[in-house]
Amino acid sequence: MALLHTEAIMSPEGTSHAKQHRLAPRRFTSLDGVRLGLLGNSKLNADAVLLAIGDLLKERFAIESVMMRSKPTFSKPAPDEVVDELVENADVIVTGVGD
Numbered sequence: 001m002a003l004l005h006t007e008a009i010m011s012p013e014g015t016s017h018a019k020q021h022r023l024a025p026r027r028f029t030s031l032d033g034v035r036l037g038l039l040g041n042s043k044l045n046a047d048a049v050l051l052a053i054g055d056l057l058k059e060r061f062a063i064e065s066v067m068m069r070s071k072p073t074f075s076k077p078a079p080d081e082v083v084d085e086l087v088e089n090a091d092v093i094v095t096g097v098g099d
Contacts (some may be wrong), residue, residue, distance in 0.1 A: 033063040041097050
């Protein structure tokens with residue numbers, strides 16, 4: 001008596017119909033001179049981690065300025081005014097989550 005019915009075994013590989021996208025062209029070859037934007041998601045430690053990343057980047061590159069903003073809540077997209085402010089005042093934006 002067989003322990004398994006082989007016709008019931010499914011492949012874990014799966015399939016995907018997702019389209020491949022190209023990365024946006026990179027405007028900068030270095031972070032020297034850029035205005036850095038940091039966007040936290042309001043979860044515990046997100047701002048601390050992003051500020052630490054900002055500090056590390058300032059040590060390694062001649063960052064012109066750093067702007068830190070946070071979303072009001074992690075469960076929703078950043079408000080348009082926050083996004084607009086970052087786009088207007090930052091050349092590069094780093095966002096992240098925390099817990």
